[in-house]
Amino acid sequence: MGEARADDLDLAPLSASLAEYGVLIGTRRIRPGDEAAASYPVVAGAASLARSRASGAARIVARRLLAELGSDGEAPLMRAPSGAPGWPPGIVGSLAHDAEFAVAVAARAGRLLSVGVDVEPAEPLPADLVDLALLPAEREETGGDGVKQRLVFACKEAVYKAIHPLDGSALEYPDIEARLTAGSARLRDGRRLKLATLVTGRLVAAALAFEGFAS
Numbered sequence: 474m475g476e477a478r479a480d481d482l483d484l485a486p487l488s489a490s491l492a493e494y495g496v497l498i499g500t501r502r503i504r505p506g507d508e509a510a511a512s513y514p515v516v517a518g519a520a521s522l523a524r525s526r527a528s529g530a531a532r533i534v535a536r537r538l539l540a541e542l543g544s545d546g547e548a549p550l551m552r553a554p555s556g557a558p559g560w561p562p563g564i565v566g567s568l569a570h571d572a573e574f575a576v577a578v579a580a581r582a583g584r585l586l587s588v589g590v591d592v593e594p595a596e597p598l599p600a601d602l603v604d605l606a607l608l609p610a611e612r613e614e615t616g617g618d619g620v621k622q623r624l625v626f627a628c629k630e631a632v633y634k635a636i637h638p639l640d641g642s643a644l645e646y647p648d649i650e651a652r653l654t655a656g657s658a659r660l661r662d663g664r665r666l667k668l669a670t671l672v673t674g675r676l677v678a679a680a681l682a683f684e685g686f687a688s
Contacts, residue, residue, distance in 0.1 A: 482574055487671035487679070494667075494681055496580040496588055497541055499534040503527050503575055510536075512551045512558070523572075530575035531568035532558070538579040539564065557638055567634045571675065578679055586682045589634030591627040593676040598623035606646040614653060624676045625651050628668050631680035632658045635666060639682065 482500045491498055501507075503526055510529035532550050539561065540546030550558040550568075560566050566579035567590040578590045597619020603612070606626050615621040628651035636642050648661045651668060658666045658680060667681040 482576075482675055482677070483673060484576075484671060484677065487669060487677055490669050491578070491679060494580070494585060495583075496578055496585070496679070496681065497538045498576065498578045498590070498677075498679065499538055500574055500576045500592075500677075501530045501534045503530040503570065503573060507533060507575075512549055527570040527572075527575055528568075531570050531577050534575055535566060535568060535577035535579060538566070538577055542579060542581060544579075555637060555641075557634070565638075567631070567679075569630075569634075574675055576677060584684050586684060586686070587635045587639050588682070589631040589636070589680045591630035591634070591678050593623050593627045595620055595672060595674060595676050596623065598626050602626060608647060608650055611651060620672070620676070621653065624653060624670055624672065624678065627676050627678035628653070628658060628670065628680065631668075631678045632660075632666055635680040635682045636660070636664075 481502055484498055484500055488498050507529035508525040510533045511525040535550055536546050539548055544564050545561045548561050553559055558568055563582050564579055565582045565587050567588055569576045569591045571592050571594055574592055576590055576592045578588050580588055603622050611625050629646055629649045632649050633644050649658055651658045656668045658668055664686050669679045671677045
């Protein structure tokens with residue numbers, strides 16, 4: 474959508490599934506100059522430049538989505554103390570990036586209370602993170618497939634981004650059970666979220682929290 478190029482991610486299948494819920498998603502390969510769109514000044518240093526460039530790329534995508542929603546396509550999307558972006562009134566959304574791609578989701582608030590997104594390289598999850606992040610049921614479902622395990626990890630990151638803006642919950646990985654086959658996540662307190670995922674050149678996961686999402 475928008476500025477899509479041949480080397481961008483093809484999010485069409487995920488976009489179609491999210492459209493059912495009124496959620497827009499977009500992506501952008503991170504490029505030199507994207508740091509100018511970040512919501513904070515760039516600090517000297519290669520690591521800082523890379524973070525600012527990725528942050529700027531995600532905001533370029535987000536502002537495009539906001540314009541498509543009829544909202545403020547020039548919104549500053551300033552970072553809150555938690556690190557999450559501040560969205561215009563009546564909008565829910567989320568940003569994510571890895572070393573090469575930025576992703577954003579946005580929707581009008583209503584029955585949808587919050588949304589989170591994550592993007593990861595389509596590579597096996599390191600063993601130490603498997604031990605840290607996956608529950609026994611998740612390990613059983615993924616059957617030792619490292620890429621699927623990383624997709625579970627991405628789902629949990631997306632769930633955190635959806636939940637934390639709602640109530641400030643400091644969720645740990647074991648507090649979230651993500652089931653890929655069912656397309657849902659369950660929190661330790663019983664709340665449930667919808668999951669939508671895509672496996673392509675990257676792993677992309679979105680988590681949606683709706684009104685009445687307690688079990």
